[in-house]
Amino acid sequence: MTETTELGIGDLAREFDITTRTIRHYEDIGLLKPQRRGQTRIYSPSDRTRLRLILRGKRLGFSLEESRAIVDLYDPAHGNVEQLQALTGHIQQQREKVTRQLRDINKMIKSLDEAETACRKALKKARKNAPKAGGKKSGKT
Amino acid sequence: MTETTELGIGDLAREFDITTRTIRHYEDIGLLKPQRRGQTRIYSPSDRTRLRLILRGKRLGFSLEESRAIVDLYDPAHGNVEQLQALTGHIQQQREKVTRQLRDINKMIKSLDEAETACRKALKKARKNAPKAGGKKSGKT
DNA sequence: CGCAAACTTTACGTTTACGTAAATGTAATC
DNA sequence: GATTACATTTACGTAAACGTAAAGTTTGCG
Numbered sequence: 001m002t003e004t005t006e007l008g009i010g011d012l013a014r015e016f017d018i019t020t021r022t023i024r025h026y027e028d029i030g031l032l033k034p035q036r037r038g039q040t041r042i043y044s045p046s047d048r049t050r051l052r053l054i055l056r057g058k059r060l061g062f063s064l065e066e067s068r069a070i071v072d073l074y075d076p077a078h079g080n081v082e083q084l085q086a087l088t089g090h091i092q093q094q095r096e097k098v099t100r101q102l103r104d105i106n107k108m109i110k111s112l113d114e115a116e117t118a119c120r121k122a123l124k125k126a127r128k129n130a131p132k133a134g135g136k137k138s139g140k141t
Numbered sequence: 142m143t144e145t146t147e148l149g150i151g152d153l154a155r156e157f158d159i160t161t162r163t164i165r166h167y168e169d170i171g172l173l174k175p176q177r178r179g180q181t182r183i184y185s186p187s188d189r190t191r192l193r194l195i196l197r198g199k200r201l202g203f204s205l206e207e208s209r210a211i212v213d214l215y216d217p218a219h220g221n222v223e224q225l226q227a228l229t230g231h232i233q234q235q236r237e238k239v240t241r242q243l244r245d246i247n248k249m250i251k252s253l254d255e256a257e258t259a260c261r262k263a264l265k266k267a268r269k270n271a272p273k274a275g276g277k278k279s280g281k282t
Numbered sequence: 283c284g285c286a287a288a289c290t291t292t293a294c295g296t297t298t299a300c301g302t303a304a305a306t307g308t309a310a311t312c
Numbered sequence: 313g314a315t316t317a318c319a320t321t322t323a324c325g326t327a328a329a330c331g332t333a334a335a336g337t338t339t340g341c342g
Contacts, residue, residue: 008319010317010318019300020318020319041320053252081267087256088261102250104197105242105243108211111194112239115228115232120229123225151289162331166329180289180337180338181288204328
């Protein structure tokens, strides 16, 4: 019948290229809470979204506990003012963390640019007076 | 005597807020190769730079093996054309990885923006008709 | 001299994030 | 009704990245 939104654990595993063990592990630690039809886990689109967020966090080097904090941002206890205020705090924290990452990445990209430039330069030189080996030692750093 | 560039393991640990055990571990797996004065490790500015790169990699979620690949970009076997060519390949790989991260980060920042907006909106509403609870369920993603 | 502070090696312990195997259940298909 | 394919729980195993404890140098200071 309804097969539009009903996802099995295998479907998810295939979609995100992870193992079912991984998905169950995320459930073990409370990151996912799929419904059950009997014993079998049934995943909703929102479960899929949570999983996507978790995996994104992973790619960014977040621990599963950190990812939990992020994922929970999208599923807050609605309506309580104090919790909402705490939530803005958490969002701010995450923003700072991600902003630091952004700085790190930009530095790294810059580094890669420099490394590439240096490498190309060395290649040019090597090809020019190339015979068999050993140009001059170039200065370092 | 010369104390300008001579760094002890404790100095480095303090500077980067890590333990000496961590630094020794990086040496164990070949990420650092400080000189020795007798038994004692002596770190050069370039060692410090390598360490900085390693830690940046960590913040970005790179494994130490991945960081090794990056760090080695800056300390390649100079002069060999094939190695230089391989090197440009590695640089390109790293660039792709970092580019994916950049996409992930931008997505996450966007998500955080949305989360914050939603949160502020909910706060406003909550303060307006403040009684106890229950907004509507909002659609997702 | 004596002692603390900072260095060393060796080696077992711990946490995170799953892997992997075993034993079992259920459902469709031949 | 036997096979095949996917699901389940339970539980021990493992790789990475250190933590931590033990036991021993080396160095400087009062």
